[in-house]
Amino acid sequence: EAQVTQNPRYLITVTGKKLTVTCSQNMNHEYMSWYRQDPGLGLRQIYYSMNVEVTDKGDVPEGYKVSRKEKRNFPLILESPSPNQTSLYFCASSFVKFTEAFFGQGTRLTVV
Amino acid sequence: AQKVTQAQTEISVVEKEDVTLDCVYETRDTTYYLFWYKQPPSGELVFLIRRNSFDEQNEISGRYSWNFQKSTSSFNFTITASQVVDSAVYFCALSTGTASKLTFGTGTRLQVTL
Numbered sequence: 001e002a003q004v005t006q007n008p009r010y011l012i013t014v015t016g017k018k019l020t021v022t023c024s025q026n027m028n029h030e031y032m033s034w035y036r037q038d039p040g041l042g043l044r045q046i047y048y049s050m051n052v053e054v055t056d057k058g059d060v061p062e063g064y065k066v067s068r069k070e071k072r073n074f075p076l077i078l079e080s081p082s083p084n085q086t087s088l089y090f091c092a093s094s095f096v097k098f099t100e101a102f103f104g105q106g107t108r109l110t111v112v
Numbered sequence: 113a114q115k116v117t118q119a120q121t122e123i124s125v126v127e128k129e130d131v132t133l134d135c136v137y138e139t140r141d142t143t144y145y146l147f148w149y150k151q152p153p154s155g156e157l158v159f160l161i162r163r164n165s166f167d168e169q170n171e172i173s174g175r176y177s178w179n180f181q182k183s184t185s186s187f188n189f190t191i192t193a194s195q196v197v198d199s200a201v202y203f204c205a206l207s208t209g210t211a212s213k214l215t216f217g218t219g220t221r222l223q224v225t226l
Contacts, residue, residue: 031212042116042203042216050212058213090157097212098145098164103157 002027006091006104013081013111021076021107023091029102031094032074033058034066036087037106043090049074050097081111114139116206118217125194125224133189133220135204141165144208146180146187151201151219160202163187194224 004025013019025032033048035058045058049068063085065077074093078085088108092101115138125131137146148160161171163180171178175192191198204217 033214035214035216040218042118042218043205043214044216045213048213088155092157092214094212098207100147100159100162101214102159103149106155 002102004091004093004102004104006089006107009105009107011107011109013109015082015111016080019078019081019109021078021089021091021109023074023076023104024072025074025091025093025102026072027093027095027102028071029093029095030071031097031099032068033092033101034064034074034076035090035092036060037090038087046076046089078109081109083111085109086111114141114144114206114208114213114215116204116215116217118202118204118220120220121218122221122223125222127195127224127226128193130190130192131194131222131224133191133202133204133222135187135189135217137185137187137204137206139206139208141208144206147205147207147214148178148187148189149203149205149216151203153200157203160189191222194222196224196226198222199224 034046035043037043047066049055091104094101117136144165146163150158177190179188201219206215
């Protein structure tokens with residue numbers, strides 16, 4: 001089954017404790033990205049990657065890191081999480097640019 | 113810079129009513145793509161439609177229809193004879209530029225009641 005898989009689905013952590021949210025797609029998509037969803041703000045892009053080893057900042061990259069060492073994986077790293085990073089996070093992938101994006105199930109992160 | 117505006121924050125309708133969700137976009141690019149996504153209460157994002165800037169034909173898919181008008185920079189979504197299962201948050205999005213970034217509107221929450 002074609003899908004984008006994020007883990008974990010839910011995470012509660014403390015300020016400053018490094019965490020990684022994994023994202024994996026099985027569709028051989030070139031394009032992957034991370035979004036955060038906040039009430040009243042819609043989804044905002046954090047980082048995107050157009051191919052292996054090619055990543056760039058989206059609209060809200062501060063406090064986040066990504067890497068794309070393999071085509072299928074695109075982890076999101078929070079080196080020192082803060083409460084303002086409490087949000088719902090989505091990973092997405094698409095075959096190439098401008099095509100339909102497939103989204104993971106979402107990761108609800110709470111930083112206390 | 114691109115922008116998507118969904119002015120309707122919440123809409124409530126009674127089942128079988130028709131409802132239109134508005135979407136207005138801004139971009140200076142001549143090539144761009146517009147999307148609608150549905151987010152049901154379970155939280156996942158479901159793709160509904162993609163339309164490119166060179167194709168202004170309206171589209172109908174069952175009870176769903178989309179009206180794309182470049183003259184008013186709008187890409188509105190109509191649900192005919194709404195059903196309770198249509199209750200969700202609907203997002204309009206714009207993709208343009210070399211990075212093909214998806215810019216989302218803030219979403220419209222649709223509540224369909226019996």
